[in-house]
Amino acid sequence: MLETSRRWRREGHTIGLVPTMGALHAGHMSLVKRACEDNSKVVVSIFVNPIQFGPGEDLERYPTSPERDLELLEQAGVSAVYRPAAAVMYPPGEATRVSVGGVANVLEGAARPGHFEGVATVVAKLFSATAPDRAYFGQKDAQQVAVVKRLAADLDTGIEVCVCPTVREADGLALSSRNAYLGPEERRAAACLSAALRRAAWAYSEGERDPASLKAGIVQTLAAEPLARLDYAELVDPQTFKPPGTVAVLAVRIGKTRLIDNHDLAHAFPG
Ligand code: AMP
Numbered sequence: 001m002l003e004t005s006r007r008w009r010r011e012g013h014t015i016g017l018v019p020t021m022g023a024l025h026a027g028h029m030s031l032v033k034r035a036c037e038d039n040s041k042v043v044v045s046i047f048v049n050p051i052q053f054g055p056g057e058d059l060e061r062y063p064t065s066p067e068r069d070l071e072l073l074e075q076a077g078v079s080a081v082y083r084p085a086a087a088v089m090y091p092p093g094e095a096t097r098v099s100v101g102g103v104a105n106v107l108e109g110a111a112r113p114g115h116f117e118g119v120a121t122v123v124a125k126l127f128s129a130t131a132p133d134r135a136y137f138g139q140k141d142a143q144q145v146a147v148v149k150r151l152a153a154d155l156d157t158g159i160e161v162c163v164c165p166t167v168r169e170a171d172g173l174a175l176s177s178r179n180a181y182l183g184p185e186e187r188r189a190a191a192c193l194s195a196a197l198r199r200a201a202w203a204y205s206e207g208e209r210d211p212a213s214l215k216a217g218i219v220q221t222l223a224a225e226p227l228a229r230l231d232y233a234e235l236v237d238p239q240t241f242k243p244p245g246t247v248a249v250l251a252v253r254i255g256k257t258r259l260i261d262n263h264d265l266a267h268a269f270p271g
Helices: 002-010 026-038 066-076 115-130 139-154 177-181 184-189 191-205 211-223
Strands: 015-020 041-046 080-082 134-138 160-164 228-236 247-254 257-264
Touching: 002 015, 002 115, 015 026, 015 115, 026 041, 026 066, 026 134, 026 160, 041 066, 041 115, 066 080, 080 115, 115 134, 115 139, 134 139, 139 160, 139 247, 139 257, 177 257, 184 191, 191 211, 191 228, 191 247, 191 257, 211 228, 211 247
Parallel strands: 015 041, 015 134, 041 080, 134 160
Antiparallel strands: 228 247, 247 257
16 A cells, blocks of 8 residues: 555645545545545545454454445545455564553543554554545544544654544434444434433533533433443543543443444534
8 A cells, every 4th residue: 555655645646544444334434525625545444453342342243344335435536445454454473552641541541441552553554554644533533533643743643633523313323333233222212322412512502611510411311211321421621531621422332332422512512
């Protein structure tokens, strides 16, 4: 991939990278669209990164749809799809990991030990393999955005990290490949995440500023859904992911499926 990128660079192109784990949906495609608007060449990577999954997580059953993914990306007009095999990314003898401190250690980082080290390592490798000018990430994974921005700055990559808004279903559920795990009842119940964020954004817009009250409203909305079990709900700063801040972040289990969502309460909730 690097040779192709170098040639494009010599030819005067700008390169956008969209890292994904495949099973593409409209959320992914919004990143691709934006990358195509901003750059003359766009690379989409599809790689289900084993080292960002913890033991007992869903690596083995993570959804894939390779033919459909390629069809969607061809229609979107991307320049290249980078689909390395796991044995190419992590050949025998490889021994390097990228560890981001601070923001990577709290909330998702604390709930999923090793997750952000896996993410940071694969993102650093994708940056090296594709040498982009810009890389595109979704606000849906807000803490991942903060980790990647930290990494891009701290490793002097010169790569611009571009963040795209969360694409949602009509009932507010953030699109996610993991939504495919939800049964019909669970799918209905999953709307409680966005309902909780919407309620908190409304309270904030009405002048509520007490983090405990805002959080209590979120917890109450989630508690009203019998199929939901709260993992965490916090109001944090978007750079450090520590309180105080206006970004409400949630992790909720619906049955066996763990979903995350977030919203900056200083902005109206969409829809
Ligand atoms: P994934 O394949 O889940 O690793 O996601 C690849 C990229 O798509 C990440 O930057 C995600 O944040 C982004 N993404 C996933 N879901 C959405 C969504 N609903 N809206 C916007 N971006 C998303």
